[in-house]
Amino acid sequence: xxxxxxxxxxxxxxxxDTVTLNCSYEVTNFRSLLWYKQxxxxxxxxxxxxxxxxxxxSGRLSSILxxxxxxxxxxxxxxxxxxxxxxxCAVLNTNAGKSTFGDGTTLTVKP
Amino acid sequence: DAGITQSPRHKVTETGTPVTLRxxxxxxxxxxxxxxxxxxxxxxxxxYSYGVKDTDKGEVSDGYSVxxxxxxxFLLTLESATSSQTSxxxxxxxxxxGLSGANVLTFGAGSRLTVL
Numbered sequence: 001x002x003x004x005x006x007x008x009x010x011x012x013x014x015x016x017d018t019v020t021l022n023c024s025y026e027v028t029n030f031r032s033l034l035w036y037k038q039x040x041x042x043x044x045x046x047x048x049x050x051x052x053x054x055x056x057x058s059g060r061l062s063s064i065l066x067x068x069x070x071x072x073x074x075x076x077x078x079x080x081x082x083x084x085x086x087x088x089c090a091v092l093n094t095n096a097g098k099s100t101f102g103d104g105t106t107l108t109v110k111p
Numbered sequence: 112d113a114g115i116t117q118s119p120r121h122k123v124t125e126t127g128t129p130v131t132l133r134x135x136x137x138x139x140x141x142x143x144x145x146x147x148x149x150x151x152x153x154x155x156x157x158x159y160s161y162g163v164k165d166t167d168k169g170e171v172s173d174g175y176s177v178x179x180x181x182x183x184x185f186l187l188t189l190e191s192a193t194s195s196q197t198s199x200x201x202x203x204x205x206x207x208x209g210l211s212g213a214n215v216l217t218f219g220a221g222s223r224l225t226v227l
Contacts, residue, residue, distance in 0.1 A: 001170075006153075034215065042201060042218035043154070088153050092214040097142060097161055097207075098169065099214055101153035 002027040006089050006102035014110050017079050021105045023089035024071040031094040033065055033072050038086040079109045114138045117202050117219035125227050130189040132222050134202030142205045143185040145177065147198040154201060160185055192226045199223050
């Protein structure tokens with residue numbers, strides 16, 4: 001059975017701090033790993049990663065995948081209160097055509 | 112949530128009653144999914160569909176059934192609701208992951224179900 005484990009489960013930081021969120025996985029027939037952000041409503045897409053070592057960036061957020069060690073990290077630099085959310089990691093099993101999610105990391109950024 | 116709508120958005124019902132949640136999309140995406148989200152958990156897949164009348168079970172399918180008679184509609188039914196099915200239910204859609212190599216999910220706004 002496919003498995004995704006995120007750590008830490010929750011994190012409290014102050015504005016301006018840098019945070020690193022972790023996602024490890026076990027999945028047969030890996031196709032891609034995706035990060036989503038959820039702010040009290042539906043999750044929204046952040047990044048899709050399919051190849052090892054290629055960093056994806058969007059403003060202060062970046063992510064990278066290691067397919068050998070089976071993990072990904074999501075970095076947020078110079079955090080802002082608007083970054084407060086649950087960050088979800090999901091992996092796609094191509095054969096099944098479905099995504100398996102981790103339990104998420106709840107990030108709280110204090111002013 | 113343009114392109115995908117869920118109804119009802121909120122529902123309170125009693126144990127033992129049937130409940131149907133509806134997901135409607137205007138994107139013509141092939142894949143549709145029903146997830147539930149509970150405190151301390153991420154999203155857990157209930158059922159999904161890869162085409163009209165083609166459905167399969169997810170990791171928490173017991174007590175749920177689905178139907179997809181048209182590309183745009185995916186119904187989730189609780190035949191006899193239980194308190195353990197109190198949750199927030201999200202519908203999601205995606206294009207064919209095998210063709211695109213990805214599976215970016217677009218989510219509906221969610222349906223909050225309370226079973227008393």
